[in-house]
Amino acid sequence: MNAASPKKPIAVVLLSGGLDSATAMAMARDADFDPRPLAVDYGQRHSSELAAAARVAKAAGVPLKVLPMDLRAIGGSALTDDIAVPEGESLEEHGDIPVTYVPARNTVMLSLALGYAEVLGAGDIFIGVNAVDYSGYPDCRPEYIEAYETMANLATKAAVEGRRLKIHTPLIDLTKAEIISEGTRLGVDYALTVSCYQADTDGRACGRCDSCQIRRAGFEAAAVPDPTRYR
Amino acid sequence: MNAASPKKPIAVVLLSGGLDSATAMAMARDADFDPRPLAVDYGQRHSSELAAAARVAKAAGVPLKVLPMDLRAIGGSALTDDIAVPEGESLEEHGDIPVTYVPARNTVMLSLALGYAEVLGAGDIFIGVNAVDYSGYPDCRPEYIEAYETMANLATKAAVEGRRLKIHTPLIDLTKAEIISEGTRLGVDYALTVSCYQADTDGRACGRCDSCQIRRAGFEAAAVPDPTRYR
Numbered sequence: 001m002n003a004a005s006p007k008k009p010i011a012v013v014l015l016s017g018g019l020d021s022a023t024a025m026a027m028a029r030d031a032d033f034d035p036r037p038l039a040v041d042y043g044q045r046h047s048s049e050l051a052a053a054a055r056v057a058k059a060a061g062v063p064l065k066v067l068p069m070d071l072r073a074i075g076g077s078a079l080t081d082d083i084a085v086p087e088g089e090s091l092e093e094h095g096d097i098p099v100t101y102v103p104a105r106n107t108v109m110l111s112l113a114l115g116y117a118e119v120l121g122a123g124d125i126f127i128g129v130n131a132v133d134y135s136g137y138p139d140c141r142p143e144y145i146e147a148y149e150t151m152a153n154l155a156t157k158a159a160v161e162g163r164r165l166k167i168h169t170p171l172i173d174l175t176k177a178e179i180i181s182e183g184t185r186l187g188v189d190y191a192l193t194v195s196c197y198q199a200d201t202d203g204r205a206c207g208r209c210d211s212c213q214i215r216r217a218g219f220e221a222a223a224v225p226d227p228t229r230y231r
Numbered sequence: 232m233n234a235a236s237p238k239k240p241i242a243v244v245l246l247s248g249g250l251d252s253a254t255a256m257a258m259a260r261d262a263d264f265d266p267r268p269l270a271v272d273y274g275q276r277h278s279s280e281l282a283a284a285a286r287v288a289k290a291a292g293v294p295l296k297v298l299p300m301d302l303r304a305i306g307g308s309a310l311t312d313d314i315a316v317p318e319g320e321s322l323e324e325h326g327d328i329p330v331t332y333v334p335a336r337n338t339v340m341l342s343l344a345l346g347y348a349e350v351l352g353a354g355d356i357f358i359g360v361n362a363v364d365y366s367g368y369p370d371c372r373p374e375y376i377e378a379y380e381t382m383a384n385l386a387t388k389a390a391v392e393g394r395r396l397k398i399h400t401p402l403i404d405l406t407k408a409e410i411i412s413e414g415t416r417l418g419v420d421y422a423l424t425v426s427c428y429q430a431d432t433d434g435r436a437c438g439r440c441d442s443c444q445i446r447r448a449g450f451e452a453a454a455v456p457d458p459t460r461y462r
Contacts, residue, residue, distance in 0.1 A: 104349060114335040151379050155335060157369060
């Protein structure tokens with residue numbers, strides 16, 4: 001990837017350190033935006049996600065903004081509490097909201113991205129939500145994103161002044177294999193990313209949790225060698 | 232005020248330590264909700280707001296949840312940066328967005344309240360926004376609140392399961408004098424609250440900033456003695 005150009009329009013990109021958001025950032029750049037990644041330190045049980053976000057931003061040559069927002073203080077999810085993360089079953093098999101759901105997660109993240117966009121004077125936000133693999137998450141659905149965008153266009157000084165804010169969800173209809181194929185075409189180094197819900201301190205994946213299974217199946221379906229470091 | 236009853240429906244109340252949100256909490260209780268105040272430590276230049284929120288919650292006999300969210304890391308406002316706070320002019324006189332505007336402030340606050348409401352199983356959020364004195368703030372307008380509520384009802388597990396979320400803005404059409412009259416009727420002790428943008432460490436007000444002027448004029452118009460401690 002090339003270094004950011006100051007002449008391109010800035011887009012805030014929510015970067016988690018996972019495969020999806022790394023791809024979304026590459027797609028933002030491919031769409032001729034100057035990506036400004038924002039990572040939210042929302043109290044994950046492991047810091048490997050943030051370390052991965054830093055690696056991905058560094059590889060792209062763009063400054064990473066990290067905002068602390070300890071969602072553990074709100075509670076209510078296996079990702080931030082001590083509830084056991086389910087292994088050996090896909091998200092779809094739950095037939096309900098996954099226990100890894102974080103309360104209002106995307107709403108909080110998009111709100112912080114909205115504030116950052118306002119400060120940067122940016123009219124574009126990229127978020128790597130996906131409605132295919134994550135159909136159980138209400139805040140990954142297109143109708144949710146549309147409603148968020150409508151609200152955001154009433155929320156800010158920029159909106160009052162008539163400058164539209166656009167929320168881009170380039171992955172929303174893609175399968176994991178399609179995301180990996182597109183990211184590979186754009187030069188994303190997936191070895192830098194971490195998807196595992198319970199990666200160890202070195203960022204090595206368990207290979208068993210929902211997220212690991214979806215990721216591994218995605219590389220297989222895309223016929224791309226899986227660069228994930230398993231422990 | 233009486234102690235909270237567990238049999239009443241829970242309402243999350245955004246509590247800033249100021250006059251408005253203290254009144255909104257009293258109105259939530261008067262509407263037969265069990266109020267659960269949430270204060271966001273968003274990197275104010277002074278901690279007197281949070282101390283005031285704690286006093287107000289204690290006086291009401293309800294547990295205060297404080298979430299750290301350092302909006303200084305986003306930047307862009309006189310309330311959190313080193314931009315000078317304007318003195319000696321009312322908000323209306325700016326004829327534009329006040330410099331005390333915090334980027335995406337209410338959007339971030341409501342998003343945290345939404346997460347807290349989800350964890351508590353609450354379907355109601357109270358926020359003391361006011362479109363009369365704060366007409367310059369885009370995120371204090373009724374159309375913004377309505378759009379937020381629409382989005383929130385698509386965002387959460389509760390929404391997916393058909394339980395509606397309601398955002399209450401009982402102050403939105405009230406003048407400062409009407410707010411003070413109503414709060415006084417409901418027994419709010421305004422001596423516990425802090426409105427000043429630059430209160431000292433003891434919570435004493437400057438008497439000169441926009442917020443102090445609006446507050447003082449409100450007590451005068453309501454014909455209620457001003458309990459504010461000025462320095």
